[in-house]
Amino acid sequence: MRTKQVNLLISFVAVTLFSFSCFCISKLTQTYNQLISCRSHVLEFRENMLHLKNKTEHNRLELLRALNQMKYEITLKENVSRSLDEKTVTPRENETESNRFEALKFFLPHLRQVSRIYPDVIISKGKTNVTFALGISTVNRGTQSYLKQTLNSIITRMTPSEEKDSVVIVSVADSNEDYLKSVVDMITKRFKRQVKSGSLEVISVPAFLYPDSLHGQQPTEVSEFKSWQRKQVLDFCILMLYAQSKAIYYLQLEDDIIAKRMYFTKMTDFLHNITSNNWFYIQFSVLGFIGKLFRTEDLPGFVQFFLMFYKDKPIDWLLESLFQAKMCDPAENFRQCTTRLKEVLIQHKPSLFQHVGIHSSFPGKEQYFKDPVLEPTVCTAAGAQDSRSRSGAARAQEDAHYSGSVAVEPLAAGAHRSRLWPPPPHRWLPLAHARLAVAAGRLPAGLVWGDAGTKWQRVGHLSCHCRKQTRKTGV
Structure with a gap:
């Protein structure tokens, strides 16, 4: 009898423990599913926040760009209004200026x-x-x-x-x-x-x-x-x-x-x-x-x-x-x-x-026009020209200051630098100033575009005799 009661007690405890385990497992599974769902919501919320952050940054940049544009336009208007306030002209002068530009309408x-x-x-x-x-x-x-x-x-x-x-x-x-x-x-x-x-x-x-x-x-x-x-x-x-x-x-x-x-x-x-x-x-x-x-x-x-x-x-x-x-x-x-x-x-x-510009205002065009009479030249017996009225270091320093820092390789011992240094590339470039120079009775120094069958001509380095012959023949 006593043994039977013990067995019943053990069975009851086992059933109770099994039921409690099933209940715990069910609760854990439910909790896990809830955590998974919460994690998904958190990730979705994070993505929304990142999207809002990017959108906010884009809007901020747009506002800054618009603000800068407004500041620039306000500055322009202030400059114009200030110039108009300080400019004291009579109505007749204003009318004269307007009439001067009115002539454009005819053409x-x-x-x-x-x-x-x-x-x-x-x-x-x-x-x-x-x-x-x-x-x-x-x-x-x-x-x-x-x-x-x-x-x-x-x-x-x-x-x-x-x-x-x-x-x-x-x-x-x-x-x-x-x-x-x-x-x-x-x-x-x-x-x-x-x-x-x-x-x-x-x-x-x-x-x-x-x-x-x-x-x-x-x-x-x-x-x-x-x-x-x-x-x-x-x-x-x-x-x-x-x-x-x-x-x-x-x-x-x-x-x-x-x-x-x-x-x-x-x-x-x-x-x-x-x-x-x-x-x-x-x-x-x-x-x-x-x-x-x-x-x-x-x-x-x-x-x-x-x-x-x-x-x-x-x-x-x-x-x-x-x-x-x-x-x-x-x-x-x-x-x-x-x-x-x-x-x-x-x-x-x-x-x-x-003229120092190489890149023309016309897109894709390069020009190497140089004024041939920027400095006085001396024609020697060999036809060389010496235009150095001051030291090479002074000229290099001045050119570097006003035309940008340009590295120039030093000449070898005994070498002479011509006025065409560094030489321009081999190009066919018409020089408008050559026609003016010839009409004025002198030849432009440097490279000049010749006739259809000729290429670059080193007119600036011809001898004195060649210069005279060139003026006579026009070639």
């Missing part, structure tokens, strides 16, 4: 529906009544820019009195707002004193001033180059019209040149030493349209001629054509006309400006 029919034609003034103190206005038109050249070294050369080589009696105008002829912003930032940071005194101004050419014909429906390489030339003529004309009311004389420059030391003083002295006042224009460089000095009162006539034929020729060719049309008699032959041009053309020797 550009798409502007006849525009109420007011005037470039956007970005930085200006309204400086007027000075002797010289220096105009520089600039466009985006991609990764390469020469504008900073050009302005550094032009402005730092003026004396304080010369800077006070002049105004440098930079015209941004590019629709790229990022490039305009970079130019404005560079000028306001690098040339604070000149901006504050009003000696340095920045304008922008609105896109609506250009005709739609500059952008063909099916552009080719030839049509794009033609459009680039036509746009360049329009850019120069707009800059000339803007600068007309600011000074007595206007000097045309480009954004990839450097100026010679004391160029402003030499230019002023040369102008004062001219006995006759009956001059057409004065050139301080034979390259293209660089270094051409005009009277501002004559600028409307030049602009009208340029606009009349802006679709046909580059602006330096148009200037030469206008010079021949005004100075040559219809009864004269070409040789007599060339002789007359040599007598009338006023040129400063040596040139005061040198």
Whole structure:
């Protein structure tokens, strides 16, 4: 009996333990499933938080970009309003400026529906009544820019009195707002004193001033180059019209040149030493349209001629054509006309400006144009030219300062460096200044593109006898 009770007790305990184990296992399984579900919810929540974080960061960047754009536009508006507040002009002067740009409507029919034609003034103190206005038109050249070294050369080589009696105008002829912003930032940071005194101004050419014909429906390489030339003529004309009311004389420059030391003083002295006042224009460089000095009162006539034929020729060719049309008699032959041009053309020797830009403003084009008369040369019996008026170290230091740090390999013992050092690559590049140089009765030094069957000719290294023969034959 007692044994039976013990067995029943043991059985009861075993059943109880088994039931409790099953209950615990069931609870553990349920708890595990709940943990798995919670883990899934936690992972989903984490993904949502990461998505929200990325979206928040994107929105923050968008807001910062919009804020910076608003700040930039506010700065531009403040500069414009400040220049307008400080500029005291009478209504008659405003009307004159408006009428001056109204002349564009005659040659550009798409502007006849525009109420007011005037470039956007970005930085200006309204400086007027000075002797010289220096105009520089600039466009985006991609990764390469020469504008900073050009302005550094032009402005730092003026004396304080010369800077006070002049105004440098930079015209941004590019629709790229990022490039305009970079130019404005560079000028306001690098040339604070000149901006504050009003000696340095920045304008922008609105896109609506250009005709739609500059952008063909099916552009080719030839049509794009033609459009680039036509746009360049329009850019120069707009800059000339803007600068007309600011000074007595206007000097045309480009954004990839450097100026010679004391160029402003030499230019002023040369102008004062001219006995006759009956001059057409004065050139301080034979390259293209660089270094051409005009009277501002004559600028409307030049602009009208340029606009009349802006679709046909580059602006330096148009200037030469206008010079021949005004100075040559219809009864004269070409040789007599060339002789007359040599007598009338006023040129400063040596040139005061040198072209340093290799990357052209036309995409994909490289140019190695150099002014052949930047320094006086001596023709020796062997035909060599010596243009070193100062030590090579001084010239290298100056060139490195104004045209960037360039490593030049030293010459071997007994070697001589020519003016064509380093030599340009073997290219067929037409030089516009060669025609002007030959018309003036001299040969350009350096490499010149010859006729269709010729290649580069080292005209600058011919002997004196060869120079004479070349002038006679024209080859």
